[in-house]
Amino acid sequence: MDRRMEQEHGMDAELEQALQLGLAQQSAPDGLEERILAAAMAARQAKRTTSRVGLRLLRGGLGRAVRMRDGSGRSWALQRIAASVALGAMVAGAAAFHQSQERHKAEQAREQVLEALRITSRTLDKVQTQLNDGQ
DSSP states (O other): OHHHHHHHHHHHHHHHHHHHHHHSOOOOOTTHHHHHHHHHHHHHHHHHHHHHHHHHHHIIIIIHHHHHHOOSTHHHHHHHHHHHHHHHHHHHHHHHHHHHHHHHHHHHHHHHHHHHHHHHHHHHHHHHHHHHHHO
């Protein structure tokens, strides 16, 4: 028993030493800051490019048709309304799907409970029969 405790203590000490080495503060490699800043700038630039492409697509569709008729800011209002309607439809669809999933889970649970009750009933019938035969 003492030998086992010594082994466990030895493993604990090894683990603790490995953790301390792994978690020890280390200096950052040379050039890390520059690489991080360059990656952040590239990501920012990619986001701007993507946003511009998205705006061009929006302007090419509904926005262009509205601007042809009316030069006011209605195009953005119509786009926002269309986006809101689409978002509302997605949320409603997700809620309906979730409700359907919950209903399905509840039905499965109900079937499992009914099956458990059937098994219990059969078992109790067998026990009752055995008790009656024994009398």
